Amino acid sequence: xxxxxxxxxxxxxxxxxxxxxxxxxxxxxxxxxxxxxxxxxxxxxxxxxxxxxxxxxxxxxxxxxxxxxxxxxxxxxxxxxxxxxxxxxxxxxxxxxxxxxxxxxxxxxxxxxxxxxxxxxxxxxxxxxxxxxxxxxxxxxxxxxxxxxxxxxxxxxxxxxxxxxxxxxxxxxxxxxxxxxxxxxxxxxxxxxxxxxxxxxxxxxxxxxxxxxxxxxxxxxxxxxxxxxxxxxxxxxxxxxxxxxxxxxxxxxxxxxxxxxxxxxxxxxxxxxxxxxxxxxxxxxxxxxxxxxxxxxxxxxxxxxxxxxxxxxxxxxxxxxxxx
Amino acid sequence: xxxxxxxxxxxxxxxxxxxxxxxxxxxxxxxxxxxxxxxxxxxxxxxxxxxxxxxxxxxxxxxxxxxxxxxxxxxxxxxxxxxxxxxx
Numbered sequence: 001x002x003x004x005x006x007x008x009x010x011x012x013x014x015x016x017x018x019x020x021x022x023x024x025x026x027x028x029x030x031x032x033x034x035x036x037x038x039x040x041x042x043x044x045x046x047x048x049x050x051x052x053x054x055x056x057x058x059x060x061x062x063x064x065x066x067x068x069x070x071x072x073x074x075x076x077x078x079x080x081x082x083x084x085x086x087x088x089x090x091x092x093x094x095x096x097x098x099x100x101x102x103x104x105x106x107x108x109x110x111x112x113x114x115x116x117x118x119x120x121x122x123x124x125x126x127x128x129x130x131x132x133x134x135x136x137x138x139x140x141x142x143x144x145x146x147x148x149x150x151x152x153x154x155x156x157x158x159x160x161x162x163x164x165x166x167x168x169x170x171x172x173x174x175x176x177x178x179x180x181x182x183x184x185x186x187x188x189x190x191x192x193x194x195x196x197x198x199x200x201x202x203x204x205x206x207x208x209x210x211x212x213x214x215x216x217x218x219x220x221x222x223x224x225x226x227x228x229x230x231x232x233x234x235x236x237x238x239x240x241x242x243x244x245x246x247x248x249x250x251x252x253x254x255x256x257x258x259x260x261x262x263x264x265x266x267x268x269x270x271x272x273x274x275x276x277x278x279x280x281x282x283x284x285x286x287x288x289x290x291x292x293x294x295x296x297x298x299x300x301x302x303x304x305x306x307x308x309x310x311x312x313x314x315x316x317x318x319x320x321x322x323x324x
Numbered sequence: 325x326x327x328x329x330x331x332x333x334x335x336x337x338x339x340x341x342x343x344x345x346x347x348x349x350x351x352x353x354x355x356x357x358x359x360x361x362x363x364x365x366x367x368x369x370x371x372x373x374x375x376x377x378x379x380x381x382x383x384x385x386x387x388x389x390x391x392x393x394x395x396x397x398x399x400x401x402x403x404x405x406x407x408x409x410x411x412x
Contacts, residue, residue, distance in 0.1 A: 295340070299340035306339055307380075309380040310337065
């Protein structure tokens with residue numbers, strides 16, 4: 001599991017979450033190890049069964065006003081007991097604070113406390129999003145990610161098959177590039193999101209030319225930082241006996257991080273304009289999303305025509321005419 | 325060149341799915357392949373062509389193959405028709 005050093009978390013998010021450091025810097029060497037948050041209300045009331053101590057603890061106005069309602073020695077005792085757990089970090093919301101004695105106790109127990117000026121609801125919402133993003137399952141694949149008419153398409157296929165050249169063609173036709181050669185796919189809220197694997201900018205290797213900078217060459221409107229992935233197109237050399245889709249009545253799917261997306265196996269041969277076909281595949285997918293399926297439409301018309309002819313044939317046979 | 329006349333025996337006729345099966349089977353061979361119905365002749369390796377025939381149940385089709393593996397092609401295509409494309 002990934003970890004976040006609290007010191008780094010504080011530096012990165014102090015502005016966004018309006019954070020300030022309460023305990024000594026040495027406590028900031030602790031690590032956040034889980035994307036989950038916990039409100040320690042029941043623990044403060046003395047119930048420590050099933051207490052999720054490994055989670056980041058959020059203490060709001062309710063908890064503070066409850067603690068303040070306790071006798072000072074009970075307050076101290078509860079906090080002492082809470083601090084016997086290896087809690088990575090406590091964030092107090094609305095700029096509230098514990099007593100100085102408790103802060104001292106936290107320093108001694110090596111538990112980090114930060115204070116946020118945000119409301120509890122706001123902090124929890126934003127923090128959850130940040131942590132879920134950070135802890136999102138991810139993998140990096142050998143592919144090129146392009147945005148074609150608003151659809152995120154990953155182009156896959158063996159080295160040298162022409163993924164970059166196809167992407168370049170798509171970009172020069174007005175589509176945009178997210179990442180060439182390596183794409184990091186992350187699962188965020190049950191959606192696959194692709195982004196460049198390195199933050200070096202939008203470079204691309206074009207065989208025979210070398211590296212090109214897509215942003216410098218085509219402008220900022222031709223690149224994107226990340227994009228939801230809607231489909232995959234696998235470029236492959238033309239094979240005689242490969243079972244290519246001819247009508248489109250059946251769809252193939254491929255799995256990434258537990259999510260299935262449509263995949264098209266696209267035979268590539270000299271003289272075929274792959275980028276145009278990728279655009280056509282994208283438009284066909286958009287039409288399907290809007291409820292129109294060309295394959296179904298044609299199949300239905302064909303079926304009706306066959307039915308009509310069958311009725312005609314039956315009628316003729318009944319009349320005793322041998323052939324027509 | 326080989327020519328064979330067959331009858332469509334599946335109730336639904338040569339609709340989209342059987343057409344695709346037919347074309348896929350024929351494409352595996354090197355010979356040219358044509359289908360003729362009521363004087364209309366289409367390339368048997370082209371899905372749009374085969375579907376355009378809209379061949380119904382009991383319709384008669386002429387299968388024409390021409391090339392080095394023409395008999396293998398016709399055998400396989402005929403087998404598809406006699407299996408009713410896995411339908412009724």
